[in-house]
Amino acid sequence: MRETRLWSLHILVIPIIAVLLGAHFALMHYAPVFYGVSVEEARNFETMIERGKSVAQLVLYILLLAAGLYHGLYGMRGILRELPLTPALAKLVDWGILLFGLFIFALGTYVTWWTFSFKAGG
């Protein structure tokens, strides 16, 4: 793939991260300000499970996960690829980062989906 597309996407996700991270902060860290509940209350298991059942939350966290992972791992790849690597090692870094990213995304998506579809006692 053209490096331009990879780089453009890495820039493009910055505003997406800013908005979604803002929403995450509002939900989790500024709950007393936005929702009138204490931080402890906003973070306890029952509240999180309850909140996790909303489609909006499901979409928000999967998007934030994808955007954050892409931006962070593209930067990590940049740092690693600046090392004096052989072409084979450079390819290994590219594939390693891609597979690691996909694994973390799958794991994060699974947890988010698990929360979304959680049934008490089930």
Place this chain on the structure above:
Amino acid sequence: MSDKTTTPREITFRLRRFNPETDSVPHWDSYALNVPDGMTVLEALHQLKAEQEPTLAWRSSCRMGVCGSCGMFINDLPMLACQTQVLHLGTDVVSVAPLPNYENVKDLVPNLEPLIEKHAAIKPFIIHTNSKEIDEPTGEFLQTAEERESISQFTHCIKCGLCLAACPTVATDPLFLGPQALAQAYRYTADNRDCGLHDRLEAIDIFHGPYQCHLAGACSQACPKGVDPAFAIQLLKRTLVLDSIGFGKKKSSLAKVMPLADVVKAIEEFAPPKRTV
């Protein structure tokens, strides 16, 4: 009438010496020289070689900042020795070393092969779809003064390699194409007679291409010809991004061929009046 010449000042030259046949690592030697006003570092080296150190090696040619051969690391900055006056440096000790970020061949001679290879990789020539016109020209590709002006500064590159010596990214990533090649990639891509961006993609749209630039701007500061390669790299990024989303150069904006008869007519129009005496 006042005499503007100043008395020569004794300057100590610390030269980095390296002979691959006898030395395993480079070392520094010092030489004292009386330097008159106006003497360049290159002239000082010539005098030192003639009077004190006949084995001293460096590369130079034109002595007027045109050929780009005499790039050196003078007082820890990449400069052309022929354009740098010793007394203007303002120090009693002047250190001269080969350009960093290049292999050292001998004494002050850097191996500029990587520079040339990177330059050649970006296909530094006009690529036009009208190959028939290129092979059998019937006229000239028309370029307006404005079109020329938009790329003018980037055409001044003399391939001296000072920008690569100054670049902190090249220092850590030798595969980085570097400011010289990337600025030239922009120079040709932006030329209205060129439509070779896609022929250059394989060389420039890569990890070690324009996106590796850390925006230090040291290349633009080092350039002895006033080229701003850091700016060219940003313009190249814009060109590549626009092209990747389908807003690249349109064929209709390509230079048209101006028939030879019209070229001659235009030249005659702008030619000075013929002398009558």
